[in-house]
Amino acid sequence: MDLNTVEEVSAPTSRAELWPLGDGDAILAGGTWLFSEPQSDIRRLVDVTALGWTPxxxxxxxxxxxxxxxxxxxxxxxxxxxxxxxxxxxxxxxxxxxxxxxxxxxxxxxxxxxxxxxxxxxxxxxxxxxxxxxxxxxxxxxxxxxxxxxxxxxxxxxxxxxxxxxxxxxxxxxxxxALRARTAFRKIAPSPLGRSAAVLIARRDAEADGGRCVLSVTAATVRPYVFEFPGVPDADAIAAAHATIPDDAWTEDAHGDPDWRRGVTLVLARQVCAELSCT
The missing domain is CATH 3.30.465.10 (Uridine Diphospho-n-acetylenolpyruvylglucosamine Reductase; domain 3)
Structure with missing residues (x-):
């Protein structure tokens, strides 16, 4: 999409050249979302790819x-x-x-x-x-x-x-x-290639790293929720952690109602933790 309000594109090559940045400026890297819809408030694009960061x-x-x-x-x-x-x-x-x-x-x-x-x-x-x-x-x-x-x-x-x-x-x-840990992953969406409605990931650290279990909840909630356990949690411990997510934290959009997301999150959370307990 053409951003017809943009008046300038700058490409700083050092940190010192980045600033000042104001309300009418937008950072440009990949730009896949930036160019996907009108951005009527943007007057300048600041292309940070010119900084040459090692990926x-x-x-x-x-x-x-x-x-x-x-x-x-x-x-x-x-x-x-x-x-x-x-x-x-x-x-x-x-x-x-x-x-x-x-x-x-x-x-x-x-x-x-x-x-x-x-x-x-x-x-x-x-x-x-x-x-x-x-x-x-x-x-x-x-x-x-x-x-x-x-x-x-x-x-x-x-x-x-x-x-x-x-x-x-x-x-x-x-x-x-965390990278040394074993992980289990579940995603659910209204269609196989659709936007994620819930993503549940469990991680079991190596014994040398403490052996804890980490459970992350994303997509189903408006922000990430991360729960830590001393080991792989049982069904009751998972349910207790799940119950601490506030009612207004569940995502509501065309890809799933909050009640449905709450329900599938608990099911998937138990699945990923069970997977780690078996390996």
Missing amino acids: VTLGDNGIEFAATCSIAEVARLSETLLDSHPDWAAAPLLRQCCTALLASQKIWSTATIGGNICLAFPAGSMISLASALDGAVTIWRADGDVDRIPIAQFVTGSAQTVLSTGDVVRSVHLSAS
Whole structure:
């Protein structure tokens, strides 16, 4: 779509050139959502791809994804991680979460992990991934500070985050201990290729990493909910955690009513935890 209100496109090549950013400015990376509908308030696009960030950095402490890393690059790691890091058992989850995004291969190659997270839509597949693997978002604040915030605190509601005007997401980090864990994944949608109505992921850490179990709920709720247990929870413990999700936190849109999402979330939560208890 043509954005006929845009008067300027800038392409900063350093952090110092990013600012000032105002209410009429929009960060451009992949732009797959930005160009999908009218943006009448935007006067300037700031193309952060010119900053030349390395898409993926592997280290002993985990994976650092630049905000400009494409969904396709995230998915490809599922095929290569076990060669370079054979103990990162969660590698398949990267592609599984990417498939929870309703998008063509063309979109996969253009859309970015940072854009998907910053939009903060309930069905954001990269929010699901980060929620399950102790994801944290690094933010370049407009005042020069740098913050790293867990994804469950970064997304505060449907299309709502902790970002203020002028803030820029720099990267997303997944921890090595979470990547060493075994995972179980479930997605449900009104149609096989439809937008996710609920995404449930359970993770069981290696005994050397404490052996805890983490259960993440996304898409069904307007923000991520992440529950931690000392081990794989039983049905009663899952139900007790599920009951703490507020009534007004369940997503309501054309892809599912809140009551239905509440019900299927409990069913899928029990399934993913049961899967981990059997392996």
